Amino acid sequence: MENLGLCTDLYELTMAQSYLEHGKTDKAVFSLFVRDLPEERNFLVSCGLETLLEALERFRFGDSDLKYLKSLGRFKDFFLDFLREYEFRGNLYAIPEGRIVFQKEPLVQIEGSLPEVQILETLVINIVHFQTVVASKAARIYLVSDGKVLVDFGFRRAHGLEAGIYAARACYLAGFAGTSNLEAGRRFGIPVFGTVAHSYIMVFPEEEEAFKAFAESFPKNAVFLLDTYDTVEAARKTVKLAKEGVPVIGVRLDSGDIESLSREVRRILDEAGLKDVKIIVSGGVDEYRIKTWISKGLPIDAFGVGTKFITSADAPYLDMAYKLVEYAGEPKVKTSPGKATFPYKRQVFRFYSGDLMDHDEVVRYGEPNGGVPLVREILRNGTLTEKLPSLEEIRETFMEDLRRIPERLRGLEKGTYEVIIK
Amino acid sequence: MENLGLCTDLYELTMAQSYLEHGKTDKAVFSLFVRDLPEERNFLVSCGLETLLEALERFRFGDSDLKYLKSLGRFKDFFLDFLREYEFRGNLYAIPEGRIVFQKEPLVQIEGSLPEVQILETLVINIVHFQTVVASKAARIYLVSDGKVLVDFGFRRAHGLEAGIYAARACYLAGFAGTSNLEAGRRFGIPVFGTVAHSYIMVFPEEEEAFKAFAESFPKNAVFLLDTYDTVEAARKTVKLAKEGVPVIGVRLDSGDIESLSREVRRILDEAGLKDVKIIVSGGVDEYRIKTWISKGLPIDAFGVGTKFITSADAPYLDMAYKLVEYAGEPKVKTSPGKATFPYKRQVFRFYSGDLMDHDEVVRYGEPNGGVPLVREILRNGTLTEKLPSLEEIRETFMEDLRRIPERLRGLEKGTYEVIIK
Numbered sequence: 105m106e107n108l109g110l111c112t113d114l115y116e117l118t119m120a121q122s123y124l125e126h127g128k129t130d131k132a133v134f135s136l137f138v139r140d141l142p143e144e145r146n147f148l149v150s151c152g153l154e155t156l157l158e159a160l161e162r163f164r165f166g167d168s169d170l171k172y173l174k175s176l177g178r179f180k181d182f183f184l185d186f187l188r189e190y191e192f193r194g195n196l197y198a199i200p201e202g203r204i205v206f207q208k209e210p211l212v213q214i215e216g217s218l219p220e221v222q223i224l225e226t227l228v229i230n231i232v233h234f235q236t237v238v239a240s241k242a243a244r245i246y247l248v249s250d251g252k253v254l255v256d257f258g259f260r261r262a263h264g265l266e267a268g269i270y271a272a273r274a275c276y277l278a279g280f281a282g283t284s285n286l287e288a289g290r291r292f293g294i295p296v297f298g299t300v301a302h303s304y305i306m307v308f309p310e311e312e313e314a315f316k317a318f319a320e321s322f323p324k325n326a327v328f329l330l331d332t333y334d335t336v337e338a339a340r341k342t343v344k345l346a347k348e349g350v351p352v353i354g355v356r357l358d359s360g361d362i363e364s365l366s367r368e369v370r371r372i373l374d375e376a377g378l379k380d381v382k383i384i385v386s387g388g389v390d391e392y393r394i395k396t397w398i399s400k401g402l403p404i405d406a407f408g409v410g411t412k413f414i415t416s417a418d419a420p421y422l423d424m425a426y427k428l429v430e431y432a433g434e435p436k437v438k439t440s441p442g443k444a445t446f447p448y449k450r451q452v453f454r455f456y457s458g459d460l461m462d463h464d465e466v467v468r469y470g471e472p473n474g475g476v477p478l479v480r481e482i483l484r485n486g487t488l489t490e491k492l493p494s495l496e497e498i499r500e501t502f503m504e505d506l507r508r509i510p511e512r513l514r515g516l517e518k519g520t521y522e523v524i525i526k
Numbered sequence: 527m528e529n530l531g532l533c534t535d536l537y538e539l540t541m542a543q544s545y546l547e548h549g550k551t552d553k554a555v556f557s558l559f560v561r562d563l564p565e566e567r568n569f570l571v572s573c574g575l576e577t578l579l580e581a582l583e584r585f586r587f588g589d590s591d592l593k594y595l596k597s598l599g600r601f602k603d604f605f606l607d608f609l610r611e612y613e614f615r616g617n618l619y620a621i622p623e624g625r626i627v628f629q630k631e632p633l634v635q636i637e638g639s640l641p642e643v644q645i646l647e648t649l650v651i652n653i654v655h656f657q658t659v660v661a662s663k664a665a666r667i668y669l670v671s672d673g674k675v676l677v678d679f680g681f682r683r684a685h686g687l688e689a690g691i692y693a694a695r696a697c698y699l700a701g702f703a704g705t706s707n708l709e710a711g712r713r714f715g716i717p718v719f720g721t722v723a724h725s726y727i728m729v730f731p732e733e734e735e736a737f738k739a740f741a742e743s744f745p746k747n748a749v750f751l752l753d754t755y756d757t758v759e760a761a762r763k764t765v766k767l768a769k770e771g772v773p774v775i776g777v778r779l780d781s782g783d784i785e786s787l788s789r790e791v792r793r794i795l796d797e798a799g800l801k802d803v804k805i806i807v808s809g810g811v812d813e814y815r816i817k818t819w820i821s822k823g824l825p826i827d828a829f830g831v832g833t834k835f836i837t838s839a840d841a842p843y844l845d846m847a848y849k850l851v852e853y854a855g856e857p858k859v860k861t862s863p864g865k866a867t868f869p870y871k872r873q874v875f876r877f878y879s880g881d882l883m884d885h886d887e888v889v890r891y892g893e894p895n896g897g898v899p900l901v902r903e904i905l906r907n908g909t910l911t912e913k914l915p916s917l918e919e920i921r922e923t924f925m926e927d928l929r930r931i932p933e934r935l936r937g938l939e940k941g942t943y944e945v946i947i948k
Contacts, residue, residue: 105709111687113679113706114720122722122743128729159687172712178744218729225723229682230690237685257535260651261843263659263685264692265533265581268652284535287527290594298536300544301647303850306858307550307640321544322600332860415842421683421833428725436728438754 109165109187110172112226117173120219121183130432132218133449135210136228137427138236142419146513147521149243149502150203150211151274152235153482154492159227160192160483186219194220196483197469199452200493202277202501203478204243204509206523209452209466210479211236218431225426233424234267239274241416243506245409246279247514248395253406255297256283257386258414271414277498279506280409292495297408299327299356306332312341319350327354327384330369335360339369343376354382356408362393363402370403382406390417391516446525452478460510463522471526531587531609532594534648539595542641543605552854554640555871557632558650559849560658564841568935569943571665571924572625572633573696574657575904576914581649582614582905608641616642618905619891621874622915624699624923625900626665626931628945631874631888632901633658640853647848655846656689661696663838665928667831668701669936670817675828677719678705679808680836693836699920701928702831714917719830721749721778728754734763741772749776749806752791757782761791765798776804778830784815785824792825804828812839813938868947874900882932885944 105111123129138148165173165187173179173187194216199205212232214221246254256275262268265287272288282295289296300318308314311333319326330338335357346352355373357365362385373381385397386408397404411417428436435447448468453475455462467473481489493501512519527533545551560570587595587609595601595609616638621627634654636643668676678697684690687709694710704717711718722740730736733755741748752760757779768774777795779787784807795803807819808830819826833839850858857869870890875897877884889895903911915923934941 108687110709110712111681111690112708113681114708114711114718115706115722116720117708118720118740118744118747119722119726122726122740123729125743126730126739132725132729134725169712173708176711176718178747222723222725226682227687230684230687233683234685234689259533259535260648260848261655261846262652263656263689263837263842265530265649265652266686266688267656268533270686284537286534286536286539286594287532289536289598290532290591296536296598298538298540300537300541301644302860303554303556303644303858304541304544306850306860307545307554307853308548317548318544321547322540325540325600411843415685415837417842420685420837420839420842424683426682428728431729436725438724438728 106162107164107166107169108159108162108227109169109190111230112223116223116225118178120223121179123219123222124183124186129217129219131215132221132428133213133215133430134221134225134426135429135450136212136232137210137425138207139423139425140207142422143518144419145240145244146519147204147206147240147509148236148422149239149278150199150205150236151201151239151277152232153198153201153212155235155270156212156228156231157482157488157492159231160224163192163224163227165190190220191486192216192220192224193486194483195481195485197449197479198482199478200480200498200501202498202505204502204505205478206464206521208446208523208525209464210450213449213479215449229424229426233422235270235274237416237420237422238271238414239278241413241419242275242278242280243502244516245391245394245413247506248391248398248516249407250398252398252404254280255406255408256280256285256413257408257410259285261411262414268414273495275413277495278502279499294495299325300329302329302332305329311338312345315341315345316350319345319352323351324353326350326352327356328352329356329358331357331359335365336368336372339372342381343372343378346376346378352378352381354384354405356384356386358387362397363400366402366404384408386410388412395516450479454478456508459508461508461521463524465524465526467526528584529586529588529591530581530584530649531591531612533652534645538645538647540600542645543601545641545644546605546608551639551641553637554643554850555635555637555852556643556647556848557851557872558634558654559632559847560629561845561847562629564844565940566840567662567666568941569626569628569662569931570658570844571661571700572621572627572658573623573661573699574654575620575623575634577657577692578634578650578653579904579910579914581653582646585614585646585649587612612642613908614638614642614646615908616905617903617907619871619901620904621900622902622920622923624920624927626927627900628886628943630868630945630947631886632872635871635901637871651846651848655844657692657696659838659842659844660693660836661700663835663841664697664700664702665924666938667813667816667835669928670813670820670938671829672820674820674826676702677828677830678702678707678835679830679832681707683833684836690836695917697835699917700924701921716917721747722751724751724754727751733760734767737763737767738772741767741774745773746775748772748774749778750774751778751780753779753781757787758790758794761794765794765800768798768800774800774803776806776827778806778808780809784819785822788824788826806830808832810834817938872901876900878930881930883930883943885946887946887948889948
């Protein structure tokens with residue numbers, strides 16, 4: 105898929121053709137925002153802008169795309185010619201990646217001729233929605249993890265390969281130490297982690313032999329998976345091997361009663377003087393379990409976080425919309441119940457109380473205000489206004505914002521933050 | 527991304543290198559299955575095999591992949607050479623797409639040398655898991671829809687573009703009439719649907735003018751979106767325009783109290799003699815709402831189903847695993863609590879009672895049994911044994927299976943089906 109022009113919904117193109125037929129080609133502004141946060145989220149982490157900008161470059165219509173559209177029998181030749189020439193030359197305003205954001209704040213605003221910006225709707229929502237969903241889930245997990253190492257093990261249960269790759273980026277941006285996902289490691293320069301699965305243990309006649317073989321192959325990365333047969337017994341075998349000089353840096357528990365097993369395994373390792381051997385826990389890990397385990401003081405050093413993170417299982421979607429807010433200089437609002445929108449291109453100003461965030465104000469773009477502005481101009485006439493930040497810089501931005509959120513937003517209980525629409 | 531070799535977890539490759547170093551290269555069989563169904567699913571729909579076979583062809587390691595792997599400092603040259611030459615030449619057995627399947631049934635089984643089949647784990651789970659998740663969700667929606675038209679409107683809230691495209695295929699396979707997703711329409715030949723968004727209505731000074739303009743542009747597909755301002759008022763405008771000769775084939779309600787609005791709109795249309803104008807409902811639609819609306823006899827002709835379908839919001843993942851079941855002719859089992867596996871390559875036999883499915887038996891592959899076998903040999907030595915079915919044929923397979931599931935599995939309440947492991 106070289107061109108992404110068909111990565112849209114049919115109605116975007118029917119609307120665009122009709123706009124052109126009726127002279128509706130004045131300047132329009134669309135705003136991407138989340139109406140309300142899910143019950144399970146106290147804040148969101150802005151994510152997906154870099155991918156969106158790459159996708160905008162590829163949002164073009166090639167011969168095979170146009171041939172398909174013609175075959176639908178709905179589109180006129182003048183419109184297919186319009187699509188053939190299409191490339192986004194408008195303006196794009198966004199809250200940078202890694203910022204902590206809230207309900208009703210414009211994450212992305214796109215300005216250009218009405219047909220030009222209308223047909224981007226599906227692409228813009230698809231990319232920013234998903235990445236914001238997973239970055240926000242990752243941040244929630246990071247907040248309760250108390251400095252323990254977090255690694256993304258979710259690739260296999262992501263909703264497709266692409267989802268797995270971008271989720272790995274999103275969680276790294278939001279505090280994870282790295283991922284098991286090699287493609288994400290290569291593409292984004294994220295640290296990669298991983299040792300063995302149960303199948304490895306099972307192909308050796310004896311578990312001990314498997315541990316030994318793995319340590320031979322990877323003496324610097326020898327982490328033994330303990331729960332294939334009997335976890336406690338496997339911990340004892342680890343001790344025996346270590347005494348024989350076999351290198352071991354960690355053990356992994358992937359099932360069973362983590363509370364009793366982690367304590368027992370730690371005790372066995374410590375009694376043998378293996379205090380530096382780390383305990384890694386995986387298998388159904390989420391922020392609720394991590395919080396419980398940490399509150400009980402379990403001796404766990406790192407978590408492999410998979411399925412529940414990568415599908416954002418407790419809140420797999422956001423109520424995110426891309427709405428027309430201005431056309432031909434006039435404000436535009438939708439008034440249907442529960443879905444009301446606010447007109448005009450907007451800036452978000454953040455106000456602090458001491459070091460901590462106090463509230464945000466969303467005002468018409470260009471109006472003066474006393475807070476710290478979050479929205480930046482990213483594209484002017486289709487061209488980047490400044491170099492995008494690196495992933496490491498985005499991670500720093502996130503860490504900085506995270507330090508400044510009020511206490512009531514830091515836990516797993518619902519906390520709210522005031523966003524004033526002016 | 528030409529080659530997919532890096533679409534895997536690091537540990538698949540560390541294991542493979544160690545297998546090769548320790549002579550663990552005998553024939554292995556891995557089995558992909560779902561341990562238990564989610565509470566919200568009475569059955570699953572097998573989906574993803576075609577995509578998996580395409581991905582297997584592309585599961586190769588090119589120069590840039592190998593360069594990245596070398597940079598990690600863990601892999602030896604002999605192993606990088608092994609990856610450079612890698613292409614899957616083993617055997618693959620699967621339950622074809624569109625079949626209704628249950629817990630513990632081997633959806634895909636892969637046979638080959640141990641390193642060759644180990645490193646496919648992440649890819650196989652990722653592709654089959656997601657597509658089975660969404661096909662199963664779609665089937666559940668289809669079952670309660672009572673013959674109404676269902677259209678996928680979910681592309682924007684899918685977890686990435688790829689997820690949206692494959693979800694569109696999965697729901698068509700499971701009874702939907704089509705999708706709004708143009709890329710899926712083109713790629714898979716699925717019917718595409720769509721009209722206008724609220725933004726279209728909002729750029730015209732008067733709602734009535736917008737309706738008229740759209741009907742001029744698309745006289746054969748004129749569906750008016752009624753809920754931008756006042757739904758009932760918009761229905762009256764539709765009647766007025768129809769009396770003036772403006773073509774209209776349907777109206778769409780995307781928000782508000784669907785029960786009262788659909789009845790009121792139907793009444794207004796009927797009183798004007800517009801009995802053929804269809805009512806389409808979208809916005810937060812899922813199987814629970816459809817069931818309630820149908821049980822109340824609401825006059826709705828078609829549903830646009832989006833977010834809750836495409837994220838499978840009530841069950842966004844399955845407890846799916848790819849486990850070693852046989853190595854060097856020996857049975858392999860994992861005995862950890864709650865995660866026990868069953869050894870050997872297996873066949874699933876289905877038993878019917880009259881026309882309806884009665885139970886399934888999972889037996890060792892090759893053993894005789896009285897039921898109807900579900901597992902087929904798909905690849906032998908890396909080559910297709912028979913032509914794959916078309917999407918229309920797969921849809922027929924699904925429809926045929928769906929007619930034969932017992933009554934207790936057809937509703938939204940939990941119903942179970944017996945799968946006997948022999």
